[in-house]
Amino acid sequence: MKGKIFIIEDEASIVQLVQHNLEKEGFVVSSSLNGNEGLKELKKFEPNLLLLDWMLPDLSGIDICKNIRRDSNFKSLPIIMLTAKGEEEDKIKGLESGVDDYITKPFSFNELHARIKAVLRRSDPNIVANDLTFEDLKLDRIEKRVFRADKEIQLGPTEFRLLEFFLTNPKRVYSRDQILETVWPNNVNVESRTIDVHIRRLRQSINIKDKKELIRTVRSSGYSLV
Amino acid sequence: MKGKIFIIEDEASIVQLVQHNLEKEGFVVSSSLNGNEGLKELKKFEPNLLLLDWMLPDLSGIDICKNIRRDSNFKSLPIIMLTAKGEEEDKIKGLESGVDDYITKPFSFNELHARIKAVLRRSDPNIVANDLTFEDLKLDRIEKRVFRADKEIQLGPTEFRLLEFFLTNPKRVYSRDQILETVWPNNVNVESRTIDVHIRRLRQSINIKDKKELIRTVRSSGYSLV
DNA sequence: TTAAATTGTAATATTTCTGTAACAAAAGAA
DNA sequence: TTCTTTTGTTACAGAAATATTACAATTTAA
Numbered sequence A, B: 001m002k003g004k005i006f007i008i009e010d011e012a013s014i015v016q017l018v019q020h021n022l023e024k025e026g027f028v029v030s031s032s033l034n035g036n037e038g039l040k041e042l043k044k045f046e047p048n049l050l051l052l053d054w055m056l057p058d059l060s061g062i063d064i065c066k067n068i069r070r071d072s073n074f075k076s077l078p079i080i081m082l083t084a085k086g087e088e089e090d091k092i093k094g095l096e097s098g099v100d101d102y103i104t105k106p107f108s109f110n111e112l113h114a115r116i117k118a119v120l121r122r123s124d125p126n127i128v129a130n131d132l133t134f135e136d137l138k139l140d141r142i143e144k145r146v147f148r149a150d151k152e153i154q155l156g157p158t159e160f161r162l163l164e165f166f167l168t169n170p171k172r173v174y175s176r177d178q179i180l181e182t183v184w185p186n187n188v189n190v191e192s193r194t195i196d197v198h199i200r201r202l203r204q205s206i207n208i209k210d211k212k213e214l215i216r217t218v219r220s221s222g223y224s225l226v
Numbered sequence C: 001t002t003a004a005a006t007t008g009t010a011a012t013a014t015t016t017c018t019g020t021a022a023c024a025a026a027a028g029a030a
Numbered sequence D: 001t002t003c004t005t006t007t008g009t010t011a012c013a014g015a016a017a018t019a020t021t022a023c024a025a026t027t028t029a030a
Helices: A012-024 A035-045 A061-070 A089-094 A109-123 A157-168 A176-183 A193-206 B012-024 B035-045 B061-070 B089-094 B109-123 B157-168 B176-183 B193-206
Strands: A004-008 A028-032 A049-053 A079-084 A101-105 A131-134 A137-140 A145-148 A151-153 A215-218 A222-225 B004-008 B028-032 B049-053 B079-084 B101-105 B131-134 B137-140 B145-148 B151-153 B215-218 B222-225
Touching (some): A012 A028, A012 A109, A035 A061, A061 A079, A079 A109, A137 A157, A157 A176, A157 A193, B049 B061, B101 B109, B157 B176, B157 B193, B176 B222, B193 B215
Parallel strands (some): A004 A028, A049 A079, B049 B079
Antiparallel strands (some): A131 A137, B137 B145, B145 B151, B215 B222
């Protein structure tokens, strides 16, 4: 999981291309072809970044931008504008609308990807970081390896995702529901008790003799990394 | 406990959906399907926020609104109107009826939740705050931890909720009934004396030698944080 | 194709929490 | 003071939540 990206763009071909490539990169992507609906879906989707077309059939990109900035829950949502050449870059550049970056069509996916990473790195480093660390725990997303005190640890895929999830927000307590929602593939129905078992497995793997327990149980609430 | 919300809305499906989700978020929720009764129940329930349908079978939303604003006990109760599309948003927007926000149906729960948080943040910051503090007492809702004079204190779930409850309104005296209503899960029947025991347990946990007692007993009324 | 690893669940064990009852103590009322 | 009401304290049994284990089914690797 490298974060969620929402796209509002009326050219279906662009959406398709970008969405497909981003998903290949590990992002969770959702999109809308028009402004009004997009705005609603976006708020439901709660992305970590928005790709926003400058010219839309109904609402203009700026209006959407303003709307988002006014909403306290999305005040700091990073936005990258997609503009067509000749759409007065200066205007956009100088805008007070609160855009984090913009890119001119046509663009290569690599170009876009680079910008996305750059913007996300600023706003929420954990989302794009290749390495997640916490105390003497280290997780390498590229090589899919986990280390505790420099000793490599073998984890199954689910335990890996589970640890990855905890590492993006250490200390925070997550309910079993929240864990299920983000660690398990969507619409998969697993018992909430199943999480206990995976927690147990994860604990067993990452715990080293004489080192402190890293996963805290918060009775009636969930688990957290400490 | 993240505060109490009352819903007056005649579409049972909406009520059910919203109520269920709000409860999952930790709010205590009560609702009514029509205006006249709703108004009565609301005043008994004493919510921190009201979700009010604009079009009701008996009373109109505006009438309810006016009634509430006339009642000195609820003059400043935050209200979010639920309107159907085409119900002349301008009118509502410009209204002097004293609505704090409004949302157009159909809406996503996330959208509603965001607005509720925004409105509550303005009217009663403690209800949605992540950290609650009072003197040298600190409660962290995200990490589910409690500190007294910077020393962490271990609390059971019920004691935690109890303290959380007191912290949202320090100094205020709460009757046992009020405490029961908001700290205990709905429709659970426990002896009112049970609260005494939990108060005792909470006291035992948060009291530090040489530090003053934080929970005050108000004979024949209840308890409060001082 | 076989062996090894991974997953979800159910069953069982263990821990921690809760509510109540019973009695003690304190505060008001008479 | 003495009686009455309310609150404090304690201990304990049952409940609830979590931990642990084993296992069958499935997926992946060899």
